[in-house]
Amino acid sequence: MLDETTKGVFTIAATPFLPDGALDFDSIDRLTDAYIEKGANGLTILGMMGEAGKLTAAESVAVVQRVVSRSTVPVVVGVSAPGFAAMSELATKAMEAGAAGVMVAPPMGLKTDAQIVGYFHNAADALGPIPFVLQDFPLATGVQMSPSVVLQIVEECPTCVMLKHEDWPGLEKITTLRGASDSGARRISILCGNGGMYLLEEMMRGADGAMTGFGYPEMMRQVVDAYLAGEVERARDIFDAYMPMIRYEAQPGMGLAIRKHSLAQQGIIAHPTLRKPGAGLSAQAIGEIDALATRQKRRLADLGL
Template identity: 70%
Template sequence: MLSESAAGVFTIAATPFLPDGALDLASVDRATDFYVGAGATGLTILGIMGEAGKLTQDEALQVVTRVTARAGIPVVVGVSAPGFAAIEALAKAAMDRGAAGVMVAPPGHLRTDAQITGYFRTVAEVLGDIPFVLQDFPLVTGVTLDPSVILRIVEDCPTCVMLKHEDWPGLDKITTLRRASDKGARRISILCGNGGLFLPEEVARGADGAMTGFAYPEMMRDVVAAAKAGDMERAHDIFDIYLPLIRFETQPGLGLAIRKEVLARRGAIAHATVRRPGPKLTPETMAELDRLLVRLEARRGAQ
């Protein structure tokens, strides 16, 4: 079961599709092996990058069943939904299939701190003893979680064991939360997203690792390991090699298509298909990506 001690790299897994948009279960297996082989300590599926909103309920459960049966590491399942009944149903089905926990983001209609804390108290009640990840991604949800609100949720909800931190700028938020833990607040795991764009700084501020889907998970593995060993210079040296691609992948609205293209080129998935509605890469973007990957591989080889 997922716990407050979770650390390392929980890779956000892309959901593979065939060229016609059908679910590609063979590539689900292939991608799972790829992520595990790249050093992931856990996987997160059916998140925003996993195109969960484009899957039917049956397809979502097929993915959960396939990944949990194969991964051999903890699997977190995104269960965010407009209503609590849908959250409860998917969460329980995922746990029955071997998931370690679930992830929930606040819906965009929440406006006040009281509404946010009340919402997550209900989430905890609905989930029962299922451990959950609080997803803090205001760029997408439109909901800003002040550190005081996060601390209140953590205090009110013992089954909240992890924060997926994706605020931007958000480094001071990590510092505030860790200082609160040092003064006696319950300490939960903090894993960070945003494509890994601020990973060295996040770990230096007290994050326990990464939860994002950058197409080179080994970068996140090595940066986190170096930072945790106290070698921040090495962490930054490794990170700097990948930064141009991280920046390119982080483009809002286009990043998933770029990420899937890179994953396909690396053999992690058979096709770079983004299920409709979704972007397609233009020849110009593909040429830019070609150049970035050539330079990246040259720098990796010289490391």
């Protein structure tokens, strides 16, 4: 079960589709295995980059059941929904399938601190005893949560056990939250997103690991392991080898297409299909990605990876 002490790398999973847009369960199996083989301590499914909003309720449950039955590590399920009934139903079915917890993002339209806190009170009530991850991703949701709001939610909602930190820029927020816990506030796990773009600095600010995706998910494990071993310069060297691809994948509106292309090129998923609506890649973009992959492979070889 997910709790406040959770650490490590929880890889955000893509959702594989066949060329006609149907779920690709064989690729789901391979993807689950690959994420774990590449160092994931846990998996997070049905997140924003998992195209959760494009699935039917029945498909969402089917994906949860398939991944959880396959996985040997804890699985967190994104259950964000416009209404609490749908959220509660998916969360309950996920936990019945064996999930470790769920993740909730605030809906667009919350403007005031009171509205944000009130929403998560209601979400916690709807989820009951299920532990949940508070997803703080203002670039996607438009909801700005100050450190004081996060701390209030953590204090008043005991089942909130983790912050998925994706504010950008957000390093000072991590410092503020960790300072508060050092001064007596309830300490929860902080795992960070944004494709790992600021992973090393986030770890140095007090994060407990990563909860994000990338076309080469082993990057998170390699960087975190080097940092925790006290090998900060090696962690920097590893990160630098991947940085051109991280930067390229960070393009708004194209990131998932790039990530799926990389996963398909590695043979992890059969097709790079995005379910409609979704942006495709031009031949020129594919050439750029492949060139970056070749250079990345060479840089990693120089590091013995």
